[in-house]
Amino acid sequence: MDLDNLKNSWQQQPNNEAAMKITPSVLTTIKVTQQQLTLNKMKLARLVEGIIFGLIVIMLSQYIVNSFSVSLTAPLLSAGILTIFALIGLAGNIGQLVLMDNVDYSLPIKRVQKDIYLIFAHKLQLTKLLLCSAPFYMAYVFLGFELLVGVDLYPYLSTTMISFYTISSVAMLLVTLWFINKVHYKNINKPWVKKVMQLIIGEKILCMAQFVNSMEAN
Amino acid sequence: MESTTIAGDRCSDPASLFAMLMEQHKGIIYKITNAYCQQQDDRQDLAQEILTTLWLAFSKYDSDFKFSTWMYRVALNVAISYYRKGQRRVDHIGSVNDDSIINMADLNEDQQQSDTITQLYQFIGELDKLNKAIILLYLEDESYQSIATSLGMSKTNVATRINRIKAKLQQKFNQQEQ
Numbered sequence: 394m395d396l397d398n399l400k401n402s403w404q405q406q407p408n409n410e411a412a413m414k415i416t417p418s419v420l421t422t423i424k425v426t427q428q429q430l431t432l433n434k435m436k437l438a439r440l441v442e443g444i445i446f447g448l449i450v451i452m453l454s455q456y457i458v459n460s461f462s463v464s465l466t467a468p469l470l471s472a473g474i475l476t477i478f479a480l481i482g483l484a485g486n487i488g489q490l491v492l493m494d495n496v497d498y499s500l501p502i503k504r505v506q507k508d509i510y511l512i513f514a515h516k517l518q519l520t521k522l523l524l525c526s527a528p529f530y531m532a533y534v535f536l537g538f539e540l541l542v543g544v545d546l547y548p549y550l551s552t553t554m555i556s557f558y559t560i561s562s563v564a565m566l567l568v569t570l571w572f573i574n575k576v577h578y579k580n581i582n583k584p585w586v587k588k589v590m591q592l593i594i595g596e597k598i599l600c601m602a603q604f605v606n607s608m609e610a611n
Numbered sequence: 612m613e614s615t616t617i618a619g620d621r622c623s624d625p626a627s628l629f630a631m632l633m634e635q636h637k638g639i640i641y642k643i644t645n646a647y648c649q650q651q652d653d654r655q656d657l658a659q660e661i662l663t664t665l666w667l668a669f670s671k672y673d674s675d676f677k678f679s680t681w682m683y684r685v686a687l688n689v690a691i692s693y694y695r696k697g698q699r700r701v702d703h704i705g706s707v708n709d710d711s712i713i714n715m716a717d718l719n720e721d722q723q724q725s726d727t728i729t730q731l732y733q734f735i736g737e738l739d740k741l742n743k744a745i746i747l748l749y750l751e752d753e754s755y756q757s758i759a760t761s762l763g764m765s766k767t768n769v770a771t772r773i774n775r776i777k778a779k780l781q782q783k784f785n786q787q788e789q
Contacts, residue, residue, distance in 0.1 A: 396750075396777050402728060403750045407641045412716045415637060415662070417630030419712040426663040428692070498668055498685040502744060503763030505688045597694045604691060604740055608764065 432493050435512065439493075442519075443486035449479040456540075467547035468539035471532035478526045485522070489515055503608045510578070510601040517594050521573045528566035531558050578602035579609070629669050632678060633662065639682050642750075644715065646735045646743050647690040651717045657693050658713045661686045683751070684761050687744050734783045738776065745769060746776050 407413045425433070453476040460469055492512055498505055526532075538546045550558075576593075580586040581602055591599045633640075640661050644654040665685050672681055735743055741762075748758045755773070759766040 396780055399727065399731060400750055400752060402725060403642075403731070404638070404752070406638050406728070413637050413641050413658075414714045415630070415633050416712055416714075417626060417633070420629065420662075420666050421626050423663050423666060423712070426667060427660055428664070428689070429667070497671070498664055498688040499671070499681050500684070501761060501763030502684065502688055502691065506691055509692050600694060601692065607739070607741055608762070 432496075432512070435515070436490060436493055439486050439489045439515070443483060443490070446479050446483040446486060450476060450483060453479065466545055467535040468545055471529075471536040471539075474529050474532045475526070475536065478522065478529075482519070482522055485515075485518055503605075506601065506608065507605050510598065510605045513598045513601060514578075514594050517576070517590065517598075520593050521576070524569050524573060528562045528569055530565075531562065578606045581606050625669065629666060632682075633665070636679055636682055639679065639686055640713070641715065642747060643683075643686045643690050645732050646747055647693065647740075649736055651715075654715055655711070655713070657690060658715055659711065660693060661689045662713050664689050679751075680753075680757065680761065683748065687747070687761075691740050691744065730784070730787060731780070734780050737783075738779075742772060742776050745772050746780075749773055749776075 453472045457469060457472050457476065460466070460472075462469075489512060492508060496505065496508055496512070535546055538544050575583075576586055576589050578590075581590065581599075587599070590602060594602070640658050643661065644658045648654040648657050665682060668685055672678070735746055738746065744762065745758060748761060753761075755766050755769050758773075759769045762769065
């Protein structure tokens with residue numbers, strides 16, 4: 394059976410009226426597709442996240458302005474580091490909202506599917522951002538002590554402890570950067586990457602990731 | 612020719628124009644849903660989602676492009692990102708009954724469908740999402756360049772994939788005949 398010989402009969406489908414009926418009168422009542430409904434819910438979630446990140450940025454900026462002095466203290470530096478992470482989160486959320494508003498299904502499949510994947514895989518990006526901030530755990534400790542107890546913890550730490558925290562943070566940063574770099578749809582063929590991604594984004598988005606990867610591999 | 616007609620009809624009621632175009636090109640929805648879904652409920656759901664997406668995107672349709680190409684792109688993009696797990700949904704449009712926007716007969720119960728075409732659907736159904744899109748466009752007699760543009764791939768890759776898919780389908784048909 395030659396596939397080319399089937400082209401003509403293939404193109405004639407559906408070959409009878411009963412095979413498919415469209416009721417155009419219902420069309421005018423339709424305002425949104427199922428996928429748009431999902432996107433609208435996601436937009437709301439991104440908006441709430443964006444507001445939270447925005448509030449964090451405002452509060453940390455206020456703290457920095459109020460505590461700013463000639464000498465650089467550990468809580469001040471910590472607030473600066475955490476502001477950077479909050480700003481990245483805020484920018485990511487704004488980017489997501491823009492992306493959601495610009496999905497055009499008539500564009501080439503490779504581009505549309507990648508855009509859809511990036512929208513649905515937001516949870517993965519957020520997880521990566523949180524993981525990225527983990528090596529800077531001491532920033533939370535310093536700032537927390539300053540805000541809750543009003544004490545700058547840094548001068549009370551011994552040189553050994555400072556060295557330990559520094560080395561552990563650098564080691565964590567290297568491991569985190571390696572991990573974040575690996576957990577990407579381009580490495581989805583590696584079983585452990587697939588499992589991690591499935592755990593974070595779920596089966597549906599994993600299928601999207603596999604599709605985007607298969608298209609980009611070409 | 613096609614684009615001129617659509618451009619000329621733009622001044623008429625968009626819903627009527629859209630309904631007319633859908634009637635002319637409903638085969639695209641029929642073929643994509645049958646290729647991408649194995650269950651009748653899924654086909655019905657996907658057909659509805661494709662039709663509503665097409666309707667909502669219709670105002671942005673650029674009549675400089677061939678309507679069937681635009682429709683194929685939108686429909687394939689919806690089909691590829693379509694995923695349903697668990698129970699059949701009941702949406703604002705209604706369930707599969709008389710007031711549905713679209714009603715599709717079960718492919719397996721369509722007496723007028725030739726056995727070869729039904730078999731071809733079965734074989735296409737076994738391909739991955741990307742190969743399904745490629746072969747659907749190929750069967751519509753689209754050029755390699757047009758398929759490559761619609762997918763965002765290179766022409767060489769499309770040609771290689773088509774040859775592989777053809778060989779695979781040929782093999783399946785041969786096995787069936789034995």
